[in-house]
Amino acid sequence: MTVLIVILGMAVVTYLPRVLPALFLDRFKFPAWFQKWLQSIPYAALGALIFPGVLLVEKDQPLLGLMGGITAFLLSLLNLHITLVMAGSILVVYLLQLVIF
Amino acid sequence: MSRSSNILSGVQSGLPIALGYFPIAIAFGALAVQAQLSWLEATLMSLIVFAGASQFVGVSMLLAGAGAVQIITATFFLNMRHLIMSLAVNDQMRHFSQGSKNLLSFFITDETFALLTLGAKTPQMEKRTPAYMAGLMVTAYLGWVSGTAVGGLGAGMIPAEITTAMTVGLYGLFIGLLVPPARKSLSFGGIALLSMALNWFLRLILDPGWAIVLATILAASLGIFLIKEQS
Numbered sequence: 001m002t003v004l005i006v007i008l009g010m011a012v013v014t015y016l017p018r019v020l021p022a023l024f025l026d027r028f029k030f031p032a033w034f035q036k037w038l039q040s041i042p043y044a045a046l047g048a049l050i051f052p053g054v055l056l057v058e059k060d061q062p063l064l065g066l067m068g069g070i071t072a073f074l075l076s077l078l079n080l081h082i083t084l085v086m087a088g089s090i091l092v093v094y095l096l097q098l099v100i101f
Numbered sequence: 102m103s104r105s106s107n108i109l110s111g112v113q114s115g116l117p118i119a120l121g122y123f124p125i126a127i128a129f130g131a132l133a134v135q136a137q138l139s140w141l142e143a144t145l146m147s148l149i150v151f152a153g154a155s156q157f158v159g160v161s162m163l164l165a166g167a168g169a170v171q172i173i174t175a176t177f178f179l180n181m182r183h184l185i186m187s188l189a190v191n192d193q194m195r196h197f198s199q200g201s202k203n204l205l206s207f208f209i210t211d212e213t214f215a216l217l218t219l220g221a222k223t224p225q226m227e228k229r230t231p232a233y234m235a236g237l238m239v240t241a242y243l244g245w246v247s248g249t250a251v252g253g254l255g256a257g258m259i260p261a262e263i264t265t266a267m268t269v270g271l272y273g274l275f276i277g278l279l280v281p282p283a284r285k286s287l288s289f290g291g292i293a294l295l296s297m298a299l300n301w302f303l304r305l306i307l308d309p310g311w312a313i314v315l316a317t318i319l320a321a322s323l324g325i326f327l328i329k330e331q332s
Contacts, residue, residue: 002169003142009173010159011149016177017184018209021191022202033325040324041189041317042218043289045182046279047296048316049211052304054272058265068269069276076280082220083117085277090270097262 068093104232111236114220118212118237119244121271122153126245128264129156130252136164140253147249151242152210155179179310185317186214193217193229201231208238212274219278288327296320 030038054069055062072089080088126147133143138160150156155176162172187209194202217234252259283290300316307315 003138003163006159006163006169006172007142007146007150009169010146010152010155010176013173013177014150014152014155014180014183015207017180018187019203019206020184021187022194022199022206025188025191026195036325036328037321038189038192039328040289040292040321041185042215043279043283043292044296044317044320044324045186045189045211045313046215046219046275047293047320048300048313049215050272050275050279051297052301054269054276057268057272064265065269065272068266069272072273072276073280075273076277077284079281080277082216082274082277086117086121086270086273089273089276090266093269094262094266097265 064093064096067096104230107230107232108236111233111238112240114216114233115213115237115240117274118216118241118271121212121267121274122241122244123248124259124263124267125153125271126248127252127259129153129160130249130254131259132157132252133160133249134253136160138163138253140250143253144246144250147246150176151208151245152176152180152183153245178308181310182211182314182317183209183214185314186211189218190214194231194234196229197231201235205231205234205238208242210241212271213238213241215275215278219282288324291327292320292323295323 050069054065057065057068068089071092072085075085075088129147130140130143133146133156134140138146146156146159150159158179159172159176162175167175187206190209190213191202191206194205197205216237279293283293296316296319299319300312303312303315
């Protein structure tokens with residue numbers, strides 16, 4: 001029973017922040033600076049999601065995540081499709097674990 | 102573009118996320134069953150919560166004997182970053198019906214947000230349709246839910262090396278989405294770098310979830326000064 005309450009409660013508090021902007025974003029006329037702030041969010045959010053999180057995928061082996069991150073960075077410099085960028089970093093990290101770590 | 106071709110194009114965009122989610126969801130399903138959740142409960146959690154980090158935290162807390170209120174509170178704060186991400190996604194959905202916006206907002210994750218906001222190489226109109234977004238988001242969702250269902254069946258089938266590699270793969274998704282536009286615009290690149298630095302620093306004094314939220318809000322504020330009037 002507790003588990004079910006936990007799951008339902010988690011569902012509610014997870015949906016709430018997701019849906020809130022859908023409910024109020026259109027109700028107001030926001031100033032130009034707010035639009036610029038909105039436009040900048042993807043870059044800021046991805047920056048914060050990537051670093052230092054990528055180093056902490058394996059807590060005691062920050063180098064592993066770092067190598068995966070560097071691989072993705074180098075591949076994305078080549079303007080490859082996103083699937084190939086992902087595949088490259090997955091492959092490098094998988095092989096590194098087999099060979100070294 | 103017809104609606105069905107928009108859905109299909111969304112499914113194609115969402116496929117890399119679904120493939121990345123799948124093995125991680127298997128690991129989640131296995132962990133949930135270890136934590137004494139039934140297969141149905143584990144799958145239900147993925148069906149109605151659909152938030153990887155929260156679900157891992159929630160199940161780990163259950164395993165550690167935490168109470169319902171503690172777990173739900175922790176989840177709530179962990180997900181505050183979705184509020185910021187949802188602002189940016191809903192900015193693209195302004196012309197959608199209220200029902201579509203309410204429904205599609207459920208599917209906002211770090212990854213779907215990243216792809217929806219930075220995934221379009223060219224600003225094609227199809228990428229701003231409910232059909233495209235639904236195709237992308239539901240594909241990612243199905244990867245997560247089906248992975249959980251599989252993982253809950255046979256606990257611990259996925260070797261740890263694979264889960265680790267796939268987790269780094271999702272970081273690869275973020276990096277691959279961020280680098281091309283950040284290279285083109287010094288402003289956006291600067292915002293991303295500032296956010297990394299802020300997050301790195303803020304983690305020392307704040308809970309990691311809050312560090313991401315605050316770093317994002319602060320670094321995006323730099324954009325107010327750097328971005329020229331939009332067209």
